Amino acid sequence: MQQRFSYQREQIYAALQQTTEHPTAEMIxxxxxxxxxxxxxxxxxxxxxxxxxxxxxxxxxGPVARFDPVTRPHTHFCCTRCGAxxxxxxxxxxSLDQIAAGDGRHVRQHSLTFYGLCPACANENKSNSK
Amino acid sequence: MQQRFSYQREQIYAALQQTTEHPTAEMIxxxxxxxxxxxxxxxxxxxxxxxxxxxxxxxxxGPVARFDPVTRPHTHFCCTRCGAxxxxxxxxxxSLDQIAAGDGRHVRQHSLTFYGLCPACANENKSNSK
DNA sequence: AGCATTATTGGTAATTGTTACTATTACTTT
DNA sequence: AAAGTAATAGTAACAATTACCAATAATGCT
Numbered sequence: 001m002q003q004r005f006s007y008q009r010e011q012i013y014a015a016l017q018q019t020t021e022h023p024t025a026e027m028i029x030x031x032x033x034x035x036x037x038x039x040x041x042x043x044x045x046x047x048x049x050x051x052x053x054x055x056x057x058x059x060x061x062g063p064v065a066r067f068d069p070v071t072r073p074h075t076h077f078c079c080t081r082c083g084a085x086x087x088x089x090x091x092x093x094x095s096l097d098q099i100a101a102g103d104g105r106h107v108r109q110h111s112l113t114f115y116g117l118c119p120a121c122a123n124e125n126k127s128n129s130k
Numbered sequence: 131m132q133q134r135f136s137y138q139r140e141q142i143y144a145a146l147q148q149t150t151e152h153p154t155a156e157m158i159x160x161x162x163x164x165x166x167x168x169x170x171x172x173x174x175x176x177x178x179x180x181x182x183x184x185x186x187x188x189x190x191x192g193p194v195a196r197f198d199p200v201t202r203p204h205t206h207f208c209c210t211r212c213g214a215x216x217x218x219x220x221x222x223x224x225s226l227d228q229i230a231a232g233d234g235r236h237v238r239q240h241s242l243t244f245y246g247l248c249p250a251c252a253n254e255n256k257s258n259s260k
Numbered sequence: 261a262g263c264a265t266t267a268t269t270g271g272t273a274a275t276t277g278t279t280a281c282t283a284t285t286a287c288t289t290t
Numbered sequence: 291a292a293a294g295t296a297a298t299a300g301t302a303a304c305a306a307t308t309a310c311c312a313a314t315a316a317t318g319c320t
Contacts, residue, residue: 004287004288004296004297006286008297009297024277025278038298039298039299040298041278041300042298042301043297045277046297046298049278049279061191063191064278065193065277065278077237088230090226096244097246100207100218104249104252104253105246105247105249106246106252109244110243111241111245112226113241114230114239115237116236116237117235117236118235119233122236132267134316135316136267136315136316137315138268139268154306156306168269169269169270170270172272172307175306175308177268179307179308193277193306194307
């Protein structure tokens with residue numbers, strides 16, 4: 001008897017699976033709060049951390065943590081203007097990890113993230129800057 | 131008349147250039163404090179941010195920000211045990227940015243970071259786990 | 261050199277994202 | 291149904307970072 005069923009955890013995981021925007025803990029909290037008025041933000045953080053430890057979810061590092069229901073490694077795009085994070089269809093090249101090894105390093109994985117302007121923000125910039 | 135000379139900013143930049151450990155703001159503060167007893171942590175943060183905006187310094191994203199005096203893009207290795215960050219000699223492939231473009235995205239750059247155990251921590255683990 | 265202007269600092273307070281704590285709630289087994 | 295104990299809600303604590311503001315100091319002018 002170790003891990004119990006929890007309606008909150010289920011809903012948090014479901015909410016994460018239903019979106020592709022790599023939400024923060026706050027975003028998930030905001031989405032669930034209307035339907036679960038007694039939900040606590042701490043519960044969201046606690047369960048996301050637990051899900052990440054269990055390997056059901058990936059945590060993306062950054063000034064504020066974002067979460068991804070896709071656990072197989074893949075590449076991300078991050079808009080430097082609005083902060084949105086999305087997936088890219090660039091294949092994950094696991095062989096890079098071997099290239100990075102050496103000097104006694106143990107390489108487990110890597111993260112590849114592109115930065116720039118998302119379509120929406122690229123348009124905005126065009127109109128505003130003239 | 132816009133940007134003035136500042137002894138503090140010079141020292142902060144110099145301290146960053148003299149190391150390869152990608153220090154945090156706190157680490158730079160700790161290094162300079164003995165020689166500059168009146169230095170304020172806020173000043174370190176403020177100047178690092180400014181240097182980053184001016185493109186003299188790169189800010190590495192993570193739960194706590196680290197700084198790099200090398201501004202040309204290159205790859206990093208981050209030890210998941212001790213948190214140390216170091217440089218890797220894997221060449222930066224700028225052509226990836228073109229591959230990542232599409233759907234109206236404007237890709238400016240990318241970041242490639244490897245995760246695993248640094249040599250020291252890999253050894254530690256070996257001895258401790260038996 | 262002296263003075264006026266204003267970027268920069270130091271010190272502290274405020275903010276933000278996240279974690280810890282604890283009494284209460286609610287799964288699960290018997 | 292009762293006992294045992296994960297998990298929650300609510301709040302407090304915490305750590306990293308930013309904002310604020312009076313004092314300081316770099317710059318430009320005379």
